[in-house]
Amino acid sequence: MNSTDVESAVMMKNMGSTSNGAPLFNEEMVRSELEEIVGMDHVSTERSDRLVYSCDWFWLPQMWLDRGERMPVPDYVVHPASPEEISEVMRIANTYDIPVVPWGGGSGSQGGALPLYGGILMDVKRMNEIIEIDETSLTVTAQAGINGQQLEWALNEKGLTLPHYPASANCATLGGYLAPRGSGTISTKYGKAEDLVLNMEVVLPNGRIIRTPKVPNHAAGPGFMNLFLGSEGTLGTITEATMQVDYLPETRLFRALLFDDLSDAIEAGRRVMTGRLDPTVIRLYDPTETGERVKKILGEELEGAYMVIGFDGDEDLATLQEEKAMAIFNELGARDLGRKPGEKWWERRYDFYYPPQNLKFPWMYGTTETVSTYSNCKQIYHEQKRAVEEGYPEWDIRYIAHFSHWFHWGTGMYSRFLIEDPPDDPEEAIRLHNRVWNTAITAVMENDGMINEHHGVGLKLARFMRRQYGEAWPFLETLKDAIDPQGLMNPGKVGFGR
Amino acid sequence: MIENVIDTTEYCRHCLMCRHVAPVGHVTHRETLTPHGVAQLVASERRGMIEWTEDTVQALYAFSDNGDSRAHCVTSQPLGEAIAAARSEVVAQDKAPPVVYELHDKLQRWENPHEAAEPEPPTGEGDVALFVGDDATHLRPSTLEAALALLQAVDIDPVLIGRGRSNGFLASSLGLPSTAEALVRATLQELAESGASTLLVLAPGDYFAFGQMSDERLGIPWPDDVELLEVTQLLAQKMEEGAIGFSQDASGGPHAYLDPTHAVRVPSHYDPARQLAGAVYPDTDRVELFWRNGRAHPSGNLAVQFTSPDVADQLTKARLKDAQSVGAKRVLTADPGSLHHLAHHASSFDVTVEGLFETLAARRS
Numbered sequence: 001m002n003s004t005d006v007e008s009a010v011m012m013k014n015m016g017s018t019s020n021g022a023p024l025f026n027e028e029m030v031r032s033e034l035e036e037i038v039g040m041d042h043v044s045t046e047r048s049d050r051l052v053y054s055c056d057w058f059w060l061p062q063m064w065l066d067r068g069e070r071m072p073v074p075d076y077v078v079h080p081a082s083p084e085e086i087s088e089v090m091r092i093a094n095t096y097d098i099p100v101v102p103w104g105g106g107s108g109s110q111g112g113a114l115p116l117y118g119g120i121l122m123d124v125k126r127m128n129e130i131i132e133i134d135e136t137s138l139t140v141t142a143q144a145g146i147n148g149q150q151l152e153w154a155l156n157e158k159g160l161t162l163p164h165y166p167a168s169a170n171c172a173t174l175g176g177y178l179a180p181r182g183s184g185t186i187s188t189k190y191g192k193a194e195d196l197v198l199n200m201e202v203v204l205p206n207g208r209i210i211r212t213p214k215v216p217n218h219a220a221g222p223g224f225m226n227l228f229l230g231s232e233g234t235l236g237t238i239t240e241a242t243m244q245v246d247y248l249p250e251t252r253l254f255r256a257l258l259f260d261d262l263s264d265a266i267e268a269g270r271r272v273m274t275g276r277l278d279p280t281v282i283r284l285y286d287p288t289e290t291g292e293r294v295k296k297i298l299g300e301e302l303e304g305a306y307m308v309i310g311f312d313g314d315e316d317l318a319t320l321q322e323e324k325a326m327a328i329f330n331e332l333g334a335r336d337l338g339r340k341p342g343e344k345w346w347e348r349r350y351d352f353y354y355p356p357q358n359l360k361f362p363w364m365y366g367t368t369e370t371v372s373t374y375s376n377c378k379q380i381y382h383e384q385k386r387a388v389e390e391g392y393p394e395w396d397i398r399y400i401a402h403f404s405h406w407f408h409w410g411t412g413m414y415s416r417f418l419i420e421d422p423p424d425d426p427e428e429a430i431r432l433h434n435r436v437w438n439t440a441i442t443a444v445m446e447n448d449g450m451i452n453e454h455h456g457v458g459l460k461l462a463r464f465m466r467r468q469y470g471e472a473w474p475f476l477e478t479l480k481d482a483i484d485p486q487g488l489m490n491p492g493k494v495g496f497g498r
Numbered sequence: 499m500i501e502n503v504i505d506t507t508e509y510c511r512h513c514l515m516c517r518h519v520a521p522v523g524h525v526t527h528r529e530t531l532t533p534h535g536v537a538q539l540v541a542s543e544r545r546g547m548i549e550w551t552e553d554t555v556q557a558l559y560a561f562s563d564n565g566d567s568r569a570h571c572v573t574s575q576p577l578g579e580a581i582a583a584a585r586s587e588v589v590a591q592d593k594a595p596p597v598v599y600e601l602h603d604k605l606q607r608w609e610n611p612h613e614a615a616e617p618e619p620p621t622g623e624g625d626v627a628l629f630v631g632d633d634a635t636h637l638r639p640s641t642l643e644a645a646l647a648l649l650q651a652v653d654i655d656p657v658l659i660g661r662g663r664s665n666g667f668l669a670s671s672l673g674l675p676s677t678a679e680a681l682v683r684a685t686l687q688e689l690a691e692s693g694a695s696t697l698l699v700l701a702p703g704d705y706f707a708f709g710q711m712s713d714e715r716l717g718i719p720w721p722d723d724v725e726l727l728e729v730t731q732l733l734a735q736k737m738e739e740g741a742i743g744f745s746q747d748a749s750g751g752p753h754a755y756l757d758p759t760h761a762v763r764v765p766s767h768y769d770p771a772r773q774l775a776g777a778v779y780p781d782t783d784r785v786e787l788f789w790r791n792g793r794a795h796p797s798g799n800l801a802v803q804f805t806s807p808d809v810a811d812q813l814t815k816a817r818l819k820d821a822q823s824v825g826a827k828r829v830l831t832a833d834p835g836s837l838h839h840l841a842h843h844a845s846s847f848d849v850t851v852e853g854l855f856e857t858l859a860a861r862r863s
Contacts, residue, residue, distance in 0.1 A: 046530075046553045046557075047548060047551070047553055047554065048530050048539055048548070048553050048554045048556075048557045049528065049530050051538065051547070051548060052529050052530040052535040052538050053529055055538070057514065062512050065538075065542065065545075068546065070547065079527050103529075105514065105517065106514070106529060107514050123527065123528075123529065125527040125529075128527075145527075147517065147518050147524075150518055153788070153793075154788070157788075168514070169518075170514065170515045170570075171514030171515065171518065351572050353513075353515060354513065354571060354573050355513050355575060356509060357572075358513070360509070361508075
């Protein structure tokens with residue numbers, strides 16, 4: 001079977017057709033209907049588009065393409081310009097039982113935007129308008145397809161900022177910030193994307209366009225907006241959101257420190273957080289990452305656990321907060337490396353993601369990030385590190401981690417495994433990749449951690465959701481069935497099937 | 499010359515870090531037409547996963563090659579150069595869009611894509627030369643006339659070279675490196691014969707073509723003993739020295755300087771051009787476009803004007819829409835090619851497009 005046959009077979013299955021010659025006929029019929037809605041220029045069945053939209057930022061599909069293999073491709077790439085158009089697209093999807101995969105920036109690392117079952121890939125980037133910037137309430141309302149950095153630049157022109165600074169800001173969309181419950185570099189002070197959203201407009205799988213209440217902190221019934229935060233397009237398509245913004249800070253203070261012992265450093269972070277010192281960022285690298293990545297990107301050759309701490313806002317207040325944090329660090333034996341390396345880290349914080357400094361092929365890698373309470377986080381780190389490093393001696397796995405998103409009660413750990421010489425055979429590579437993931441995530445779940453803090457579930461972690469949620473999982477499935485009875489929305493993701 | 503430049507696509511195919519400044523992606527919203535999408539196509543073709551067909555080649559030729567991706571890449575990956583190299587392979591396989599071969603013929607015969615006319619010979623010898631190019635000759639002669647008037651006002655009477663000749667960028671971008679090389683060498687020959695120690699250029703595109711592209715893409719180094727300078731830089735310097743002045747016009751309402759095509763490749767363009775604009779129109783009436791300076795997006799005067807005219811039009815309209823959205827009533831820019839495209843659509847946006855040199859020449863005091 002050649003690739004075209006495969007594509008057609010997928011579509012025939014989706015459309016319930018079995019007769020020879022039907023696929024092209026069906027394709028053209030559906031295409032015509034889609035073109036009626038969004039215009040001829042905004043529906044593509046071109047091979048180039050199908051290829052490019054077959055892969056997001058998940059290592060597995062990238063590896064699969066890297067080895068010359070083909071991914072499942074969408075049957076149609078559709079660019080709607082409004083929620084009304086999305087609603088109409090959903091009508092077609094319901095009529096013909098066609099899967100729909102919302103697509104923002106395609107920058108998710110979990111395979112959340114992969115069109116596993118073909119169907120309609122709905123790229124929302126045409127919906128990129130800023131609706132309103134309210135400089136009194138400090139909110140911005142924008143369409144979900146707006147690019148994160150472009151939104152930030154627009155806010156900066158008014159002295160404002162959306163304090164969600166993910167490494168993917170250059171490529172992700174506003175909807176993509178929210179759908180997987182993303183975190184940014186300064187989430188420790190300002191919260192995750194989900195903490196910044198006031199309300200959202202969503203197109204439901206049945207085509208209905210709904211808006212959540214104006215503000216989230218109310219007592220007028222359940223906060224159902226949260227259903228869509230983390231749903232990753234499985235319960236609907238986010239089309240617009242109102243976000244809380246802030247003034248650009250008067251000052252940003254950064255400082256680097258070095259701890260001999262990682263546990264002391266975690267304890268230092270815990271005391272800063274539980275003491276409500278309100279740092280903008282605490283970035284704590286384990287000794288391995290300090291020795292490798294920090295050295296490579298920042299040029300600092302150090303042994304121990306490298307920490308960057310930042311405070312922002314009013315200069316006097318930030319200075320005082322920093323002083324109080326430094327007292328804690330001194331007590332725990334930290335070496336103060338001064339402002340310069342901290343400022344350098346801030347300037348270069350995204351350099352890690354540019355080629356050739358990023359993780360890259362032929363390496364195999366995965367970010368097994370997690371979040372847990374302070375009582376569990378050290379145990380998770382040590383157990384995950386041991387399990388991954390010792391479980392696959394033949395593959396010489398390197399394990400690195402940093403703690404980057406801190407809460408009053410715990411911290412997110414951004415751990416990664418790297419195999420520099422993985423199997424050449426793509427199928428073998430998938431199996432090894434998934435085995436290492438099983439090991440890493442099992443260590444998390446056995447120690448009361450969450451399987452993910454901010455990248456989302458997507459396809460990558462879907463198989464762990466039943467275990468993560470236990471008895472609560474059927475409840476989530478019931479919600480999914482009620483909202484999307486035909487299972488059209490982003491099938492195969494977040495643990496929901498087709 | 500950058501060795502194995504096409505390998506850059508291996509880095510860029512899965513990197514999304516310049517998406518926010520990708521001009522074509524921004525107007526088409528197609529992932530395929532963003533830098534990583536085009537790189538993915540090249541990388542996939544090299545793996546035998548796709549072939550160069552009408553569809554895939556069209557996508558390959560929709561890449562703007564304006565320099566935005568490289569300007570915003572922390573490690574300066576030369577993706578534009580890689581795409582040009584990939585296009586040259588497509589040309590060699592006879593799979594490029596037909597218009598590319600038509601342009602090739604024109605560039606070989608007439609040394610420009612606009613008119614069936616050979617370049618005029620240089621005007622003589624002297625210490626300062628001015629590269630005229632094809633756009634100022636065939637599309638916007640008023641820009642050249644104004645620039646010459648301004649130069650004469652500061653006692654510079656340049657030797658005109660490259661009169662009607664492309665600077666080589668178009669050929670390079672289309673994947674015609676040998677033709678690009680011939681064009682650049684012809685200009686350098688004229689430059690050498692002129693005896694000039696300074697070459698002035700009208701626009702960032704020319705500056706890039708001679709100052710960077712020729713070396714990186716064609717292996718032709720810029721002569722060490724010749725200074726390359728934009729007319730805007732020179733005039734701003736002369737204005738600061740008091741050698742030239744302008745009368746202000748406060749009647750026109752908000753104005754904006756539009757960083758023209760290729761400006762992101764020439765950061766030295768931004769400030770002098772604005773200083774000059776500010777000499778004519780009050781700074782209090784100045785507004786800035788969203789897509790400016792280091793994130794400046796191009797107008798349609800790139801290879802896409804021929805290979806994807808719809809994309810070129812969208813780029814040009816996006817510049818005018820940007821001006822409209824910030825309340826600009828007048829848009830100034832120096833580049834004759836950008837001006838040609840902008841002027842074509844200006845009336846639809848209620849914006850007046852003015853050549854910077856034309857405006858300055860009219861207000862010389």
